[in-house]
Amino acid sequence: MLTAGPIDAYVASLRGALRGPRAAKADLVTEARDGLADAAERYEADGLDRLDAERAAVEEFGPVAALAPEYQRELALxxxxxxxxxxxxxxxxxxxxxxxxxxxxxxxxxxxxxxxxxxxxxxxxxxxxxxxxxxxxxxxxxxxxxxxxxxxxxxxxxxxxxxxxxxxxxxxxxxxxxxxxxxxxxxxxxxxxxxxxxxxxxxxxxxxxxxxxxxxxxxxx
CATH class of the missing domain: 1.20.140 (Butyryl-CoA Dehydrogenase, subunit A; domain 3)
Known part of the structure; x- marks a missing residue:
């Protein structure tokens, strides 16, 4: 049984916390995923394995509760x-x-x-x-x-x-x-x-x- 990685889990949690137009919501979630993926790649280049790199990227991004309000404002607008x-x-x-x-x-x-x-x-x-x-x-x-x-x-x-x-x-x-x-x-x-x-x-x-x-x-x- 496959388990979602830290990035997938983070993105799923962010998606569930947001309300708004589907296209705009999809764009914001994709933007967050891309940012997390880029950060994870940098950590991998520094020598971390993929799992630890994703965990570090998620920690760098900050908790969903801190990020969601600003994203929700964009969706509300x-x-x-x-x-x-x-x-x-x-x-x-x-x-x-x-x-x-x-x-x-x-x-x-x-x-x-x-x-x-x-x-x-x-x-x-x-x-x-x-x-x-x-x-x-x-x-x-x-x-x-x-x-x-x-x-x-x-x-x-x-x-x-x-x-x-x-x-x-x-x-x-x-x-x-x-x-x-x-x-x-x-x-x-x-x-x-x-x-x-x-x-x-x-x-x-x-x-x-x-x-x-x-x-x-x-x-x-």
Whole structure:
């Protein structure tokens, strides 16, 4: 029965301690393994056998508990950046599809929205602009901006919570706009059947993707 060497055991322990995007996590773990392997080769060149060389390399690297927090910060930032991009793109796409579907369906209407409806619609519109801009700024902060701004796991956690809150806000706003629109309960799509189907698919799919990514942010932080 084969037993994992010190480097393999160390890498397995490090991998188990980290949470975040798979590709970014794999890169960090590979980087750690390569560093350990290089250190072990140096110790072998100094005359140690392979097992002792690996043990010395692991000792030089330090305990997983000391290394993992910095690696976890990098993974959290990667997840925060990904979530921000997903939220910004999803909200922009959902707004675009909803606007096109609304305009096509409105051709057959003679309905004038009331003041309360207009206020709600404008609030949703302005919130859309704010979310897209905020998501872009968050993505920059978690990416290149992290070199200049001190962002960490708390910021990533806030990004995840903001993503989930965004889903809840637009879900409520979308339901209210639909309920008080003239098509509610009449099945009138104004001849935009295919577009309505696409809008419905987006309406149900994108919030689920944003929520999942937001939860992963919270977990990574």
């Amino acid at each position: 990667a997840q925060g950046r990904r979530t921000a991009i997903i939220v910004g793109a999803a909200v922009a796409l959902q707004a675009l599809v909803s606007e096109v579907a609304w305009r096509r369906a409105a051709v057959a209407w003679s309905w004038e929205p009331g003041r309360a409806y207009l206020v709600l619609a404008r609030t949703v519109d302005y919130a859309t602009y704010a979310v897209v801009v905020g998501a872009l700024l968050a993505a920059l902060a978690c990416g290149i901006g992290s070199r200049y701004v001190d962002v960490g796991r708390r910021f990533v956690r806030a990004t995840g919570i903001a993503a989930i809150t965004t889903v809840a806000f637009f879900a409520v706003g979308g339901v209210l706009l639909s309920v008080f629109s003239p098509t509610w309960g009449h099945g009138n799509t104004g001849g935009a059947g295919d577009l309505s189907l696409a809008a419905s698919a987006i309406t149900f799919t994108l919030p689920a993707v944003m929520t999942f990514s937001g939860l992963r942010c919270v977990r990574a932080s």
